[in-house]
Amino acid sequence: MIMRNNSGQSKDSVDESRRSFLKGAMISLFSVALGGISLERFFVPTTRNVPVTSYDGKYPTAILVDPDDNPITASEIPYATPSSSSYPILVFNYPLQDEPNILIRLRNVNIPKAIHIKNSSGGIDSITAYSGICQHLGCTVPLLDYHPGNSIPFEAQLIGYNKSNWPTYGLIYCKCHGSQYNPIEGPHNLYNSGPAPSPANHSLPQVLFYHDTTTDYIYAIGMNPVNAVIRTHLWQPNGEVYGPEVVQENLSGGSALPYDDSLGNYKTVVVSSSNFKWSGRF
């Protein structure tokens, strides 16, 4: 017997459509789960969330050295001014291997959380470093690079930058999709909201330095905790992780820096780009 409901539909046809709906929903859920699993497997290294045990849960203290293991002194790092039209790419890994950071020294500007040293004209220079991993989708140096005040990359000109609106000390600019970071702002360096649309747009994590004023040596001692985690180490897809979890995440899923017995510290080698040598060093 065919039963009819209030709308005149037969019960059999209602059950059939309900069955089809449930079947469709199950398939969709299964597909989403399967897609999630395969995406997770694609993006996440197997070593993820395995802390580098030699660091003992803390950021390592790593002295900055040149490729011959000679410590680098703060006063010899080349500096950029607002009229500079080029600056060498100076890169070192921290807090893990294969995690590049861009080393920058700017004349007569006070960058928060940077090393500040007196310069020859009586002003203050700031020495700082930012993660060389773009927080949009993870492009690295040299695609992400510092372009000083008198050097506007062609890609930035295409989106409307010119001499009148390029910031005085330039920008760290990512040629992948146009994300911009202002190097004079310290921890809060995301500029112009990205502009690449992404829920994961953040400022570049800033390296914290210790400057030994006796030797003039520079030590990396941590990453600024107000920043989100380094892009390749996100706990969550949108990367909103702060506080103690940042430390744990930043020290996970990679290799420790080399330890140098003669220096009594971890060390990280500063290298420069092949097309603009740091004269006197490399």
Ligand code: FES
């Ligand atoms: S990865 Fe840098 S802008 Fe997209």
